[in-house]
Amino acid sequence: MSILADLKSEMKAPPEGVFYPDLLRARGLSASQNETNVNVRADGISALFEMEKPFIYGNDLIAGSIRGYFFKITPEEEQFTKEWTDKYPERWFFTGFDHYAPDYRTAVNIGIPGLIERIDTSLEVNRKPASVALLKGMRRTLEAFLVRVKRYAEKARSLIGSEGYDDSRLTFIALNCEALLEGAPKTFAQGLQLVWMLHTSFVAEKRYAMALGRADQYLYPLYAKDKENGILTDSFCEELLANTFLKIVEFRYRGFDDVVNIAIGGVDENGDTAVNDLTYCMIHAVRDVNLPGPNLSARVSSNCPDRFLDECLKSIGTGLGYPALMNDDVNMAALLKKGYELKDVRDYCMVGCIENFMAGKQPPWSDGRFDPIKYLEAILRDMPGEELDAIKTMDDFMELYEEKLELGTAEYISWMRNITKQKDPDDHMSPFISCFCECCIERGLDINNGGAKYPSAHGAALMGIGTVSDSLAAINRLVFDDKALKLSVLAEALKANFEGYEELREKCIAAPKYGNNDDYVDRYAVWYTSTLSDMFDCYRTLDGGPVYTVMASNTSNIDAGREIGATPDGRLAGRPLSDAASPTYGCDKRGVTSTLLSVSKPDYTRSACGSVVNQKFSPSVFKDGKREKLAQLIRVYFARGAQEIQINSTSRAILEDARLHPENYQSLMVRVSGFSALYVTLPDAVQEDILSRTQHEDV
Amino acid sequence: MVLLNVSCIQRFSTGDGPGIRTTVFLKGCNLHCPWCHNPENISPAPVTLFFEKAGKKESYGRMMEPRDVANDVLEDIEFYKKGGGGVTVSGGEPMLQPEGVSELAAILKSAGVPTLADTAGCVPWRSFETVLPYVNDFYFDVKAGTPAKYSSFVGGDLALIENNLRKLVLLGTNVTARIPLIPGFNDSDEELKRIGELIASSGVAHADILPFHRLGVAKYEAMGIGYTYKDTPPLPRERVLRAAEIMGKYAETGIE
Numbered sequence: 001m002s003i004l005a006d007l008k009s010e011m012k013a014p015p016e017g018v019f020y021p022d023l024l025r026a027r028g029l030s031a032s033q034n035e036t037n038v039n040v041r042a043d044g045i046s047a048l049f050e051m052e053k054p055f056i057y058g059n060d061l062i063a064g065s066i067r068g069y070f071f072k073i074t075p076e077e078e079q080f081t082k083e084w085t086d087k088y089p090e091r092w093f094f095t096g097f098d099h100y101a102p103d104y105r106t107a108v109n110i111g112i113p114g115l116i117e118r119i120d121t122s123l124e125v126n127r128k129p130a131s132v133a134l135l136k137g138m139r140r141t142l143e144a145f146l147v148r149v150k151r152y153a154e155k156a157r158s159l160i161g162s163e164g165y166d167d168s169r170l171t172f173i174a175l176n177c178e179a180l181l182e183g184a185p186k187t188f189a190q191g192l193q194l195v196w197m198l199h200t201s202f203v204a205e206k207r208y209a210m211a212l213g214r215a216d217q218y219l220y221p222l223y224a225k226d227k228e229n230g231i232l233t234d235s236f237c238e239e240l241l242a243n244t245f246l247k248i249v250e251f252r253y254r255g256f257d258d259v260v261n262i263a264i265g266g267v268d269e270n271g272d273t274a275v276n277d278l279t280y281c282m283i284h285a286v287r288d289v290n291l292p293g294p295n296l297s298a299r300v301s302s303n304c305p306d307r308f309l310d311e312c313l314k315s316i317g318t319g320l321g322y323p324a325l326m327n328d329d330v331n332m333a334a335l336l337k338k339g340y341e342l343k344d345v346r347d348y349c350m351v352g353c354i355e356n357f358m359a360g361k362q363p364p365w366s367d368g369r370f371d372p373i374k375y376l377e378a379i380l381r382d383m384p385g386e387e388l389d390a391i392k393t394m395d396d397f398m399e400l401y402e403e404k405l406e407l408g409t410a411e412y413i414s415w416m417r418n419i420t421k422q423k424d425p426d427d428h429m430s431p432f433i434s435c436f437c438e439c440c441i442e443r444g445l446d447i448n449n450g451g452a453k454y455p456s457a458h459g460a461a462l463m464g465i466g467t468v469s470d471s472l473a474a475i476n477r478l479v480f481d482d483k484a485l486k487l488s489v490l491a492e493a494l495k496a497n498f499e500g501y502e503e504l505r506e507k508c509i510a511a512p513k514y515g516n517n518d519d520y521v522d523r524y525a526v527w528y529t530s531t532l533s534d535m536f537d538c539y540r541t542l543d544g545g546p547v548y549t550v551m552a553s554n555t556s557n558i559d560a561g562r563e564i565g566a567t568p569d570g571r572l573a574g575r576p577l578s579d580a581a582s583p584t585y586g587c588d589k590r591g592v593t594s595t596l597l598s599v600s601k602p603d604y605t606r607s608a609c610g611s612v613v614n615q616k617f618s619p620s621v622f623k624d625g626k627r628e629k630l631a632q633l634i635r636v637y638f639a640r641g642a643q644e645i646q647i648n649s650t651s652r653a654i655l656e657d658a659r660l661h662p663e664n665y666q667s668l669m670v671r672v673s674g675f676s677a678l679y680v681t682l683p684d685a686v687q688e689d690i691l692s693r694t695q696h697e698d699v
Numbered sequence: 700m701v702l703l704n705v706s707c708i709q710r711f712s713t714g715d716g717p718g719i720r721t722t723v724f725l726k727g728c729n730l731h732c733p734w735c736h737n738p739e740n741i742s743p744a745p746v747t748l749f750f751e752k753a754g755k756k757e758s759y760g761r762m763m764e765p766r767d768v769a770n771d772v773l774e775d776i777e778f779y780k781k782g783g784g785g786v787t788v789s790g791g792e793p794m795l796q797p798e799g800v801s802e803l804a805a806i807l808k809s810a811g812v813p814t815l816a817d818t819a820g821c822v823p824w825r826s827f828e829t830v831l832p833y834v835n836d837f838y839f840d841v842k843a844g845t846p847a848k849y850s851s852f853v854g855g856d857l858a859l860i861e862n863n864l865r866k867l868v869l870l871g872t873n874v875t876a877r878i879p880l881i882p883g884f885n886d887s888d889e890e891l892k893r894i895g896e897l898i899a900s901s902g903v904a905h906a907d908i909l910p911f912h913r914l915g916v917a918k919y920e921a922m923g924i925g926y927t928y929k930d931t932p933p934l935p936r937e938r939v940l941r942a943a944e945i946m947g948k949y950a951e952t953g954i955e
Contacts, residue, residue, distance in 0.1 A: 517774055591710025593719070593775045626713050632781040633711065633719060640777070 004242050004288060007059035011250065015070035019254045021204045023071055024051045026084035038429040038446075041088055042137030045432045046144030048204045054148075054155040056173065058164040061243040062193050063152050063173045064200040066250050090206070091430070094416075095423040096364045096448045096456055098207035099351045101261070102436035103360025105218035107198065108191045111184030112149075116142050118441050130426070131444030137431035138441065145432070146181055149197055153177035188222040188232055189240055195219070196244050198436070199260070203251065205432065211261035213349040213359040216279040217268075223278045234281055241285035248293035257292045263349035265308055266299030266328050271346060273301060275308045286322055287315045294322075297350045300638060301328035309631045316647050317622025324354060324646040326610070327638040331356055334608040334643075338546045340454065354552050354610040354644060355459060361438045363448045363543075366420075367459030367550055367609070370412050371560050372532065373468050373567060373577060375404035381495065381565070385488030394480045397487075398472075402531060409460075409535040413547070416458055420542045425449035448543075455545030459609040460536050463553055463560040465528050465602075466514045466578025470569035470587065473521035474511035494566045497573045509570035515583025516590045517597040526602050533606035551581035551611035552644075580612035581643070592617075596637045596645075604643035616648040655679065655691055702762040703799035706740045706791060708771060711778075714955060716815045716836065718784025721772045723803070725790040726760045730819055732842065732853045733927040734881050736915030740791035748921035757921075765802035772807070779812050787838075789817040797822075797829035804833035817877075820863045821855040827863060837874045839864055839903070843885050844893025852884060861897060868902040876906040876950065880942050882934055891942055895949035906950040910939045 028047020032040045052068040071077075091097040107115065119139045126135060156174035159165050176185075176193040185191040195212065202210045226232035251258035264282050268274040286296045298312045312323050335345045335356060344358055351357045351365050379400060380388070391397050425448050433447055434440040440451030448456070478485040485504070493501035512521040529549070536547045553560070561576040569584065571577075578584040581599065588595040592615060599613050621630055634645060658665035662680040679687065704726045712722040727743035728735075739746050745760030772786050779785050786807055788800050793816050804814035815836035841864070843849050846857040867874050876898045880886050885894065898906055912933055919926035939954060946952040 590708075591721075593710040593721070593778050597774060621713055628782065629711075629713050629719050629784075632784075633778060636719075636777050636781050 003059045003061065003239065004246065007057055007243060007246055010057050010059055011246070014253045015067045017070045017072040019066070019069055020071045020073055020081070021048050021069040021206060022081045022085050023073065023077055024048050024069070026081040027051060029084040029088055030080075036133040036137075037088075037427055038134050038137040038431055039140070041429060042140040042431045044084075044088060045141045045205060046147075049141075049144040049148035049201060050151075052148060052151070052204070054152045056152070056155055056159060056165075056170070058166070059169075059243070060173060061169060061240055062189070062196050062247075063156065063177065064193075064196045065247065066200055066203050066253070069204050070253065089428075091423050091428050091448065093208075094366050094368070094419045095428075096366060096420075098202075099209045099211075099355065099365035100202075100207070100363075100433065101211035101213040101349050101351050101357050101359040102198065102202070102433065103438050104195050104198070104213055104215070104436070105360070106438070107194060107436060108185060108218050108222070111182075111194070112142055112146055112180065113183050115435055115441070119435075122441050122444055126444030128444065134429060134431060134434070134446055135441070135444050137429070138435050141432040142435055145198070145201055148201065149177045149180050152197070153181075185222060188219060188226045188237065191219050191222040192240055192244055196247070200247075202433065203258075207433075209259045209261070209352040211263070211349060211351040211357070211359075213261075214263050214266065214274075214347065216264045216276060216282050217266075217274060217347075220276055220278050223281075227277075234277065237278070237281045238285045238288065241281060242288045245285055245289045245294040246291070249289075249291050251293065259295045259352055260293060261295045261297055261350045261352060262286070263297045263299055264323065265301070265304055266348075267301050267303070267332075267346050269343050269346055273303045273305065273308075274299075275304050279308065280311055283311050283315050283323070287318055287320060290318070290320055295353065296323035297354065298323040298325050299328040299331070300325050300634070302635075302639065304328075306631065309634065310627060313622060313627050313630055313647075317619060317627070317649050319619070319650055321646065321648055324612075324644060325634060326350070326354070327604075327641075327643050329638070330604050330641055330643045331610065333605040337605060338457070338548070338608050344453075350610070353554060354612055355550070356548075356608060356610050358454055360436060361453040362545070363437075363452050363456040364433075365457070365459070366416075367461050368412065368416055369463060369553075369556050369560060370408070370460045370532075371463045371564065371577075372405060372408070372528065373464050373471065373560075373564055375408045376401060376468065376471060377494075377565055377567070379404060380487070380491040380568075383491075385486075385491065388487040388491055391487060394476045397475065397480075398527075401472075405532065406535055409532070409539070412460060413536075413539045416460075416547075417542055423448075450543065455543040456541045457545045457548055457608075458541045459548045459550040460532075461550040461553060461556065461609075462528070462532055463557055464577030465525050465551060465581055466584040466587065467567055467569060467571060468528055469514040469521050469524035470511070470578075470584055471567045472524040473513070474508045474568040474570070477511045477520070478507055490568060494568065497566045498570075505570050508568055511569070513569070513584065513587035513589075514578075515588025515595045515598045517594040522598050522601050525598070529602035529604070530606055546608070548609035549607050550609035551607055552609070553577075553580045553612070579614060581607075582613050582615075592633070596633065596642065597640070600637055600640035600642035604641060607643065611643045613642070613645050614648065615645055616650070619649050622649055650679075655687075659687060659691075701765065701798045701802055703765055703768055703796055703803065704743055705761055705763045705768060706737075706759040708768070710775060712787065715787040715789060715817060716785065716838070718782040719775070719778040720784045720787050720815075721775055721779075722787040722789050722817075723768060723772065723793075724759075725788060725793045725796055725800075727795050728790055728792045728819075729795060730792070730821060730853045730855050732879075734879065734884070734911060736912070736918075737791070738915065738918050738922060738924065738926075746922065748918060750917060750921045765799050766806060768803050769806040769810075773810055773812065776810060776812060785813040785815060785836075787815045787817055792819055792822065794818045794820070794822040794826045794830070797826040801830045801833055804830060808833045819853075819855065820860045822863070823859075824863055824866060827867065831870065831872070835872050837867055837872055838877050838907075839867065839874050841876045841878055841894055841898060841906075842881075844890055844895075844897050848885070848890070861901065864901045864903065874903050876901075876903045877909055877955075878906060878942075878946065879909045879911065880934060880939060881911050882931055886934065886938060886942060888941075888945060891945045895946050898946075899949040903950055905953070906946055907953045907955050908939065908942055908946060909955045910934050 024047045025044040029044040032043035055065040055067040153174045156170045349359045429446040437447045439453045445451035498505040533549045557577040565573040706724040706726045709722045715722045728741045739759045747758045817838040819840040849855040849857040
């Protein structure tokens with residue numbers, strides 16, 4: 001067996017107890033001799049690093065586990081922990097906590113000692129008490145982090161000679177960790193060790209969806225140097241990466257999978273392709289891990305080599321579904337419109353599922369759900385019948401809908417800003433993560449309080465582009481074009497969930513649907529994207545950042561659908577809305593090329609966060625000789641201005657059989673909008689959703 | 700006005716020629732191969748299939764003007780142009796509708812999109828002559844090397860087929876021979892040898908072997924008709940490789 005397979009089986013046994021790093025944090029908070037809020041917090045974070053019991057697997061090449069944060073907690077300990085963590089509550093997703101890509105490039109380039117030096121320099125110039133306190137807190141956590149690294153080195157040395165361990169691997173780990181105490185990493189393995197130790201430290205802070213960012217770029221100089229010096233081969237590099245990425249799956253001990261985005265490819269600071277040999281190692285490593293957790297995103301620029309796309313498709317064809325393919329040209333154009341510097345835009349990555357992010361240059365990401373269909377529903381539900389019938393043209397109807405949407409966006413923004421305001425930035429500082437955000441050290445400011453180079457960006461996740469477009473097309477066709485239906489009658493039918501209106505429902509279903517390259521309906525998708533982006537462009541986050549639109553619903557389209565009654569496209573009450581930026585499942589009937597022609601019509605340079613289009617292909621399309629056709633398909637689709645495609649290569653027959661015999665499909669991977677998951681673990685509704693995606697069979 | 704009897708239009712058809720293609724399936728066939736995987740396209744009459752398990756109903760067959768078919772398939776022109784793709788006419792037997800195919804292919808040619816005809820070749824030579832100004836690529840079925848097998852099993856005239864095949868090659872068109880590998884019908888070494896000799900003597904440079912599959916079984920059930928090959932398992936991999944080895948002596952051979 002390979003080391004990776006051995007590590008996999010070693011990881012099968014879950015740790016005892018529950019993930020409870022707060023116990024250590026509470027101990028640190030309670031023991032703190034500091035008075036200033038941020039310094040007490042720094043003591044809390046430092047305790048995570050100084051009191052953890054390091055854990056090293058027998059098959060580790062790169063060390064760093066979250067097992068040291070699992071405890072069997074007594075009621076007394078629980079009460080003690082709660083008492084202290086309540087006094088120092090953390091931020092959460094909506095208020096800038098996780099979904100962040102740390103500035104690993106600087107960390108790898110200058111090492112933790114280098115960062116500490118920078119803090120000391122900043123302390124000499126930033127004399128404001130608040131900045132001094134923060135900088136001292138930052139310094140405190142970095143020193144504690146080095147203690148964590150040192151304890152891992154000591155643990156590795158102490159295990160030498162133990163059963164189940166390999167002495168040379170333990171020495172390798174110890175040497176790599178010890179090197180990090182002295183300065184910047186000097187080898188690829190040391191660089192990776194540093195990044196992984198930092199990542200698990202963020203997880204110990206209870207952060208989720210922390211991205212590794214452009215690992216094929218910031219680790220490349222070390223990789224290239226090692227290759228030149230003859231101390232690294234690609235197969236060993238892939239082994240180190242897989243050994244590391246596999247441990248992302250430890251998160252599952254907490255009961256769910258992490259979504260750790262790794263952005264590969266893209267362009268360099270000059271705009272030339274950035275794909276390099278390390279890029280391919282990353283693809284192979286994620287493929288070898290073959291589990292959800294490492295969420296690989298490929299920045300596919302128009303100038304990327306064909307081999308890059310081919311390697312991506314090979315990986316997708318294994319059934320893994322990774323990487324998601326992002327149109328780099330469109331993403332960069334979208335981010336440039338938001339005012340970021342060109343060199344920073346060229347260096348963007350993704351966090352979470354697909355969210356475009358200025359790595360290490362802006363506060364953590366947040367987003368919320370916005371349901372445009374709700375406002376269409378409101379018109380048809382609340383307006384008296386005679387007023388509805390007084391609407392004479394589709395243009396008038398659209399004007400009315402836009403008015404409602406404008407109110408809706410205003411309401412959404414108030415909600416978003418109110419939530420953000422709940423956390424006073426002065427009392428909720430994050431000294432550790434601030435060390436890994438550009439400008440925080442220099443300015444002596446917290447990541448969420450003006451420290452980051454750019455202000456926070458918020459994403460308004462637009463639900464149901466397909467449902468809305470299809471509904472508007474049905475209204476236009478039946479009410480205004482054919483004049484075969486009164487709007488008031490349609491409204492009554494929707495209220496009745498089409499009961500007693502079955503014939504009308506058939507007509508609604510027969511109306512043109514998004515995803516068939518039919519401008520009659522596709523124009524509403526175009527309208528949807530630009531109109532809603534225009535509306536959200538009027539607003540800013542509390543610290544002055546942009547509000548992006550997002551068309552990547554993840555699985556929220558199912559939740560959103562539960563709250564929405566029957567819709568004019570023929571959808572029944574409570575059913576899922578169309579997913580992300582995809583057409584309504586099963587409504588794109590003309591084949592994948594038509595689907596992609598439709599889906600590439602909206603202007604995605606308005607959707608700065610990103611969008612998701614799910615497509616399924618039969619595994620046979622991924623064979624040698626056929627795969628290039630898939631690559632051509634994607635190249636044309638991207639050249640037309642589409643933003644994203646993620647591909648599921650699992651055949652429908654397999655998915656159906658897996659529902660009947662889940663025991664035979666324990667490792668079957670599928671892509672749920674935005675990430676890969678084990679199919680048998682998904683709730684029924686999600687399984688059905690995947691099944692109903694139109695599959696493009698290779699006949 | 701010439702109309703095409705269209706069964707269905709299938710986009711991103713990856714098994715019907717080079718590049719990204721759209722396949723236009725035409726209705727009506729003059730052969731009756733018992734292993735046929737497109738039974739819905741044999742009769743020229745419209746047909747509706749009821750797929751009971753999936754609870755689905757599909758109808759095939761509508762008369763369309765070549766111009767309308769062209770407009771439909773030309774929506775994908777960007778995809779065709781990316782990597783030498785185009786349009787494939789299949790069936791059924793597309794060469795039974797030579798005027799319509801010719802008109803369609805002419806429109807496509809003027810747009811710079813090549814048309815490939817997937818034919819069993821059992822038609823009067825005149826039919827080929829009609830399409831030749833606009834169609835240069837052919838997938839040409841060679842199902843057997845023995846005249847009796849052709850006449851009794853599939854109802855075809857091997858002499859006519861062979862004659863057409865030779866002429867197409869002589870005229871310099873791009874012909875790929877397609878050999879459906881059918882268990883018990885043409886998969887013996889002797890029969891394959893005869894097919895190989897026929898192909899070689901016709902001057903065809905490339906042959907594809909299409910191993911038998913029974914994916915069409917659901918269609919037979921949906922049409923309420925019996926299927927001789929319902930219980931025939933797919934050929935073992937070694938058998939397919941052996942066939943490719945034999946055929947490889949006569950032409951450059953691929954397996955689809």
